[in-house]
Amino acid sequence: MLTFKPATVEYCKLLFDWRNDEITRTNSISSDIIPFENHIKWFNESLKNINRKIYIVFDNNTTVGTTRVDIVNKKNIISWTIAPSARGKGYGKLMVKSFVDMLNGEIIAIIKENNIASIKIAEFAGLKLDNKKNNILTFKLIKK
16 A cells, blocks of 8 residues: 655655656656756755645555645646656556545646656546647546
8 A cells, every 4th residue: 555755855865866867857847957956955945835745655665656746726736756666566557546536626747748657647547638739748637
């Protein structure tokens, strides 16, 4: 069973490493390498931001990924990263489905068109393709 724990400063370096992983960067909307100083600033600001929640996802005591929700205009914009060591083991679908189940209202995921794994994860979680612009897909689910 997966557990979601709010991110704390002790996870800053771990999330930095996952974010700069080559596969993660390839599949991210922004594929630039992030300098550690920039990540620390972003992470600390994120922890203070009442409209952003970051969770570390565990399977027992093993970290398997991270999820994030940004509340923008009453919409839940979600994103996720699977830990490099946990890829290909089915955690993505389970993690994002569980995360979506925790949320209410409009849920949006923005995914690169060639990121097939994340598209399948979003669809498994119940999100449907809503829009395509350039090579960016927007998936949406409205929960009442």
